[in-house]
Amino acid sequence: MLSDDVVSAAQSGKAEAFSEIYAALAPGINGYLKVRGLEDHEGAVQEVFLALFSRIGSVRGGFTGLRTLAFSIAHARYVDDVRRRARQPQLSPYDPDADRRAVASAETALLETLGESDIGRHLKELKPDQQEVLLLRVVADLTLEQVAEIMGRSTGSIKQLQRRALLKLKSVVERKEALL
Amino acid sequence: MKHLEISDDDAVRLLLDEAEVAPSEQLESSLLALxxxxxxxxxxxxxxxxxxxxxxxxxxxPVVPLRRHRNVRGALMVAAALAGTGLGVSGVAAANPDFRTAADQAVHNVVGFFAPSAAGKAERADHAEHGVPAGIPAAPDRTQPNDDSGPETGTGSDSNRPADPAADPATDAAHPAPPGHSLTPGQSPETPGGNRSVKSDPNGAERDPVTPFRGLLPGTPPLDGTLPDPTKPDPPKDKPGKGLPLEDGSLPSPDPGRIPELPVAPEPQR
Incomplete structure (x- = not known):
């Protein structure tokens, strides 16, 4: 966590402050977008910080407010990516033999990074809203109020979603463990 | 303000406590992995x-303009063009002798008007003596008889030539009235060149150039507001021209042979 003075310095146009903010927030935003399954999550990170630095003069609440704004922009990028993929459906059937791609997808890379815990596969058994709340709470380390602001819901509904997501994840993990 | 850093284990535990979910080892490990x-x-x-x-x-x-002397060069070009134009006009004017004469006269007039010297005063006095104001060229002497004048018909066909030779303004300008002698009615106020003649009265005061003969011509009341005396006889009127019938309808000469013959237009040939 950075101090609020860094945000003030960035608002006054100091380049070092921008570098510190990027170094502090870029890994979390990159991980959030990667877990969400964006193909070009690194390019999305660039877009998020361009929008964030352009609007840094309007940031209120110090570093906490800046962090909330950064993940709000990242969440909006994720929603845009989902809508874009919905508008451009894959019409041709997938042929594994014809697939020449050598780079693994973001989800595959995430699953690889998750390692033995299989948390990626566990998350896929949750509803999208439940996944979003857990990612924003655990990966982005945001509060209930901040998550509610980002998702456009009330704090009570977010708290309810969070409880159901944790109970679902607990049942999935314990069931997998029992199967093994 | 520095925010307190909490460990991942504390963050997961706080999350489970906030959601009121019973902690388990598998769930905590999954959340820590996430x-x-x-x-x-x-x-x-x-x-x-x-x-x-x-x-x-x-x-x-700092930005250095590449063409810093653009304004100076433009001003120099304009000045050179104006100088060339002025030299050309001056040369053409200097080659014309009429222009030099007119220029000398104009210079004399201007100098005499603004700073009248002794010579200028003498010249103005000389002009005033001849009835010509300073600054106006003297009228040519037209007292000599004109060869192409022809017989006087008195019809006034030539508007520039007055019917009565006594009222000839040129003659009047050449022989001005002596001091103390006022102008008589019927005298033309115009100079031969068409210039308005501003003459001085005997007291030396100049006459109004706009209405120079107000009060002198019949029927024109003076400017002081006084009306003409009805008991006084009317001033003499203009005399009829030579060859014209008199006021009573009689001919000026009883001899019919002296009546000028009217020109007869030739008959058109068919």
């Missing part, structure tokens, strides 16, 4: 657009 997955990803290299924000840009060098 949290570390987000933190493990490294930040990508910032793009060029982002580097603009993150690098200190040096102060821009």
């Amino acid at each position: 949290r570390s997955a987000g933190k493990a990803s490294s930040a990508p290299e910032p793009s060029g657009e982002l580097m603009v924000f993150m690098t200190t840009t040096p102060a821009p060098a």
Whole structure:
């Protein structure tokens, strides 16, 4: 966590402050977008910080407010990516033999990074809203109020979603463990 | 203000306590793995657009105009064009002798008007003595008989020539009335050149150039507002011209042979 003075310095146009903010927030935003399954999550990170630095003069609440704004922009990028993929459906059937791609997808890379815990596969058994709340709470380390602001819901509904997501994840993990 | 850092274990425990979910070892390990997955990803290299924000840009060098002397050169070109035009006009004017004469006269007039010297005063006095104001060229002497004048018919066909030779303004200008002798009615106020003649009265005061003969011509009341005396006889009227019938209808000469013959227009040939 950075101090609020860094945000003030960035608002006054100091380049070092921008570098510190990027170094502090870029890994979390990159991980959030990667877990969400964006193909070009690194390019999305660039877009998020361009929008964030352009609007840094309007940031209120110090570093906490800046962090909330950064993940709000990242969440909006994720929603845009989902809508874009919905508008451009894959019409041709997938042929594994014809697939020449050598780079693994973001989800595959995430699953690889998750390692033995299989948390990626566990998350896929949750509803999208439940996944979003857990990612924003655990990966982005945001509060209930901040998550509610980002998702456009009330704090009570977010708290309810969070409880159901944790109970679902607990049942999935314990069931997998029992199967093994 | 520095925010307190909490460990991943504390963060997961707080999350489970807040959601009122009973903690379990499998769930905590899953949440810790999810949290570390987000933190493990490294930040990508910032793009060029982002580097603009993150690098200190040096102060821009002062801009030096490449064409600093543009205004000076333009002014010089304009001055050269004006000088060339002026020299050309001056040369053409200097080659014309009429222009030099007129210019000398104009210079004399201007100098005599603004700073009348002794010579200028003498010249003005000389002009005033001849009835011509200073600054106006003297009228040519037209007392000599004109060869192409022909017989006087008195019909006034030539508007520039008055019917009565006594009222000839040229003659009047050449022989002005002596001091103390006022103008008689019927005298033409015009000079031969068409210039308005501003003559001085015996007291030396100049006459109004706008209405020079107000009060002198019959029927024109003076400017002081007084009306003409009805008991006084009317001033003499203009005499009829030579050859014209008199007022009573009689001919000026009883001899019919002296009546000028009227020209007869030739008959058109068919």
